[in-house]
Amino acid sequence: MGKYGDYIWSAYAVFVIVFAIDAIAPRLSRRRVLAEIRGKLKRRAARETSP
Amino acid sequence: MNALTLWFHKIGSPPTFYRIAGAWAPWLFGVAIVLGVVALYGGLFVAPADYQQGDAYRIIFVHVPCAWMSLFAYGFMALNAFIALVWRIKLSEILAMASAPVGAAFTLVTLVTGSIWGKPMWGTWWTWDARLTSELVLLFLYLGVIGLHNAIEDRRQAARAASFLALIGIVNVPIVHFSVNWWNTLHQGSTVRLMGESHITGAMVWPLLVMTLATHIWFFASVFARSRVGLLELEGGKEWARDVALADAPRDTVTAHG
Numbered sequence: 001m002g003k004y005g006d007y008i009w010s011a012y013a014v015f016v017i018v019f020a021i022d023a024i025a026p027r028l029s030r031r032r033v034l035a036e037i038r039g040k041l042k043r044r045a046a047r048e049t050s051p
Numbered sequence: 052m053n054a055l056t057l058w059f060h061k062i063g064s065p066p067t068f069y070r071i072a073g074a075w076a077p078w079l080f081g082v083a084i085v086l087g088v089v090a091l092y093g094g095l096f097v098a099p100a101d102y103q104q105g106d107a108y109r110i111i112f113v114h115v116p117c118a119w120m121s122l123f124a125y126g127f128m129a130l131n132a133f134i135a136l137v138w139r140i141k142l143s144e145i146l147a148m149a150s151a152p153v154g155a156a157f158t159l160v161t162l163v164t165g166s167i168w169g170k171p172m173w174g175t176w177w178t179w180d181a182r183l184t185s186e187l188v189l190l191f192l193y194l195g196v197i198g199l200h201n202a203i204e205d206r207r208q209a210a211r212a213a214s215f216l217a218l219i220g221i222v223n224v225p226i227v228h229f230s231v232n233w234w235n236t237l238h239q240g241s242t243v244r245l246m247g248e249s250h251i252t253g254a255m256v257w258p259l260l261v262m263t264l265a266t267h268i269w270f271f272a273s274v275f276a277r278s279r280v281g282l283l284e285l286e287g288g289k290e291w292a293r294d295v296a297l298a299d300a301p302r303d304t305v306t307a308h309g
Contacts, residue, residue, distance in 0.1 A: 004107040037296035
């Protein structure tokens with residue numbers, strides 16, 4: 001890569017890192033949303049069974 | 052209703068789209084990654100060095116496809132925003148809002164890689180010229196849409212308000228595209244043209260085109276994955292979303308409430 005190696009590799013690294021985050025982000029938020037839905041169901045079930 | 056409208060309504064119903072997007076997203080991600088790796092390899096090791104810029108031009112293989120995608124994503128977002136505002140289709144609101152973070156990612160990568168390219172070629176990380184400034188405005192528009200969408204409690208109202216902002220911001224898209232022709236700028240003109248001759252040789256152009264394909268596929272993969280989450284969030288109280296949540300639960304929580 002000659003004298004520009006650092007520039008090239010850092011540009012490619014930025015590209016890879018940003019899209020790694022882009023791929024992981026929806027997986028994490030999906031887990032959070034599903035846990036929230038389950039939490040709501042659980043609370044409602046608890047309300048219904050309590051006297 | 053004719054067959055097309057019927058098909059559109061069926062696809063547009065949240066549980067159906069959730070299922071279809073879920074089936075497609077992993078494949079799209081996979082294909083995008085394979086194509087992306089091929090293109091990166093081609094760009095780094097197969098394409099010859101540029102006669103003027105040496106190896107530094109290799110940044111083009113990530114910079115230019117991302118720059119194209121930053122505009123494509125905005126167009127997709129604005130189109131869905133328009134449909135969402137006019138016909139109030141739930142899925143379009145979700146798709147518009149799902150494209151904002153992906154578009155922002157493409158814009159960010161464009162700006163950062165451009166800056167890294169600018170330092171050795173122009174001698175500066177940044178200059179306030181038309182192309183760079185309008186691309187920065189594009190990033191702020193994406194961030195504005197995301198911010199507005201998060202700032203309003205009611206999800207559908209939030210999506211409509213943010214869609215409105217997205218629609219107004221579309222004026223910036225032609226400004227970004229034509230800025231290198233309209234103003235004197237440090238940024239070079241178009242290298243690849245749809246009409247007429249491209250200013251690039253074959254061994255350099257194929258990694259660029261493969262990466263362009265990869266980034267388009269990636270965009271839809273990411274939008275699908277994000278809109279699935281958006282649909283779950285919007286329809287959390289509905290039967291189908293509950294079924295998804297329960298099916299996904301760790302074993303002990305499922306047995307805890309039947």
